[in-house]
Amino acid sequence: MKLKVLVDNNTYIDMYYLGEPALSFYLEDGRDRILFDTGYSDAFMINARKMALELKTVNKVVISHGHNDHTGGLRHLLEINRWATIITHPDSFLYRQDDEGLAISSPLNRMDLEEKASLQLSREPAAVSEHLTYLGEIPQYLDFEPRYRIGRSLIKGELQDDYIYDDSALVYRGKDGLFVITGCSHSGICNIIEHAKKICHEDRIVGVIGGFHLFEVDERLHKTIEYLKDNQIPLLYPCHCVSLKAKVEMGKQLNIQEVGVGLNLDIE
Numbered sequence: 001m002k003l004k005v006l007v008d009n010n011t012y013i014d015m016y017y018l019g020e021p022a023l024s025f026y027l028e029d030g031r032d033r034i035l036f037d038t039g040y041s042d043a044f045m046i047n048a049r050k051m052a053l054e055l056k057t058v059n060k061v062v063i064s065h066g067h068n069d070h071t072g073g074l075r076h077l078l079e080i081n082r083w084a085t086i087i088t089h090p091d092s093f094l095y096r097q098d099d100e101g102l103a104i105s106s107p108l109n110r111m112d113l114e115e116k117a118s119l120q121l122s123r124e125p126a127a128v129s130e131h132l133t134y135l136g137e138i139p140q141y142l143d144f145e146p147r148y149r150i151g152r153s154l155i156k157g158e159l160q161d162d163y164i165y166d167d168s169a170l171v172y173r174g175k176d177g178l179f180v181i182t183g184c185s186h187s188g189i190c191n192i193i194e195h196a197k198k199i200c201h202e203d204r205i206v207g208v209i210g211g212f213h214l215f216e217v218d219e220r221l222h223k224t225i226e227y228l229k230d231n232q233i234p235l236l237y238p239c240h241c242v243s244l245k246a247k248v249e250m251g252k253q254l255n256i257q258e259v260g261v262g263l264n265l266d267i268e
Contacts, residue, residue: 001131001172002028002263003181003209006047007039007073008239010260017050017261018043020157022069022079023183023211023240026053026167027070029172032129036170037183038073045076047261060128063088064183064210065167065226066096071106072249078108078116086113087134090121090165104151128170135168138187138195144223145188158183171196174265177204179267184211184241190227207235207267209259214238214246221246225253238264 007024011017022040026048027033035058038044048055053187057078061084077084093113096105113119120126123137140146153162167186172179180190180196191213197203211244214221228236228250238247239259250256 001174001179001267003267004051004053005239005259005261005263006035006044006051006053007037008259008261008263010258012260012262015260015262020069021240022068022072023064023072025152025181025209026055026058026134026183027170029129029132032060033058034062034128034132034133035077035250036062036181037064037070038077040069040072042073042076044073045080051262058084060084061086062128062134063092063254064169065089065164065186066092066094066106067164067184068104069107069252070183071108074106074108074113075169084118085118085120087120087122087126087128089137089168091153091166092121094162094166096151097159098151105153131173133173133199134138135170135171135192135195135199135217137165138168138191139193140188141191142188142223142227142250144220145191147187168192169196171200173200173202174206174268176268177206178202179206180208180210182210185213189213190224193227193231194226200244203231203234205231207265208233209237209265211240212238212242212246214250215241215243217245217249221249225250228254237265 024044169182
């Protein structure tokens with residue numbers, strides 16, 4: 001599998017790409033060309049052109065969850081590519097707002113997308129390519145990673161507390177174990193890893209990339225560090241929604257890698 005970071009909060013020095021507080025990865029697995037999230041704007045498309053990537057060849061789009069920093073670019077993608085299948089949770093296109101009333105949902109709702117694209121909506125795990133699996137809805141496996149509300153979502157005409165049950169991830173099954181690709185990890189990065197292990201019947205984790213949703217140096221962070229140590233994960237690429245102080249704390253005990261727009265990974 002080949003993975004390239006199209007959008008992240010961070011950009012590398014002397015690599016002149018656009019950054020934004022969002023996330024988008026480009027993946028290749030065999031003949032499949034896959035986009036994992038679309039960032040907040042058209043920055044992912046601008047960066048892809050600079051990287052000589054042709055997004056018209058993308059045949060699968062996986063959306064990790066419905067916040068606008070992961071879905072905002074969909075409207076731009078559909079201007080050049082309407083044949084890719086969009087794979088995500090059924091709740092990913094609910095209307096959402098934060099506690100101040102600001103809309104934080106996808107700019108395109110489910111009805112919009114059903115008119116413009118092919119949707120594959122699933123709460124259950126689903127095959128994406130030969131070696132990649134969409135994990136579906138993530139259960140809670142670990143007591144230190146309970147779900148917590150972020151704003152509200154509109155369900156059956158009523159705004160309700162939003163626990164982001166649509167938050168999911170991808171897992172790649174390689175020759176040496178599993179590589180987990182996540183968006184924000186609102187479900188808990190360790191819960192996501194546990195679910196990947198269960199779905200794939202494999203305990204070896206060779207790496208993780210994506211948002212870990214860790215900001216404070218607190219009990220949750222310390223227990224996350226212990227979990228990652230216990231699982232002996234050799235490569236960790238926390239990005240997007242991970243604070244600097246959380247990365248520094250993790251780096252004291254874990255092999256943390258720098259992530260930025262333009263990062264290339266080749267996972268066997």
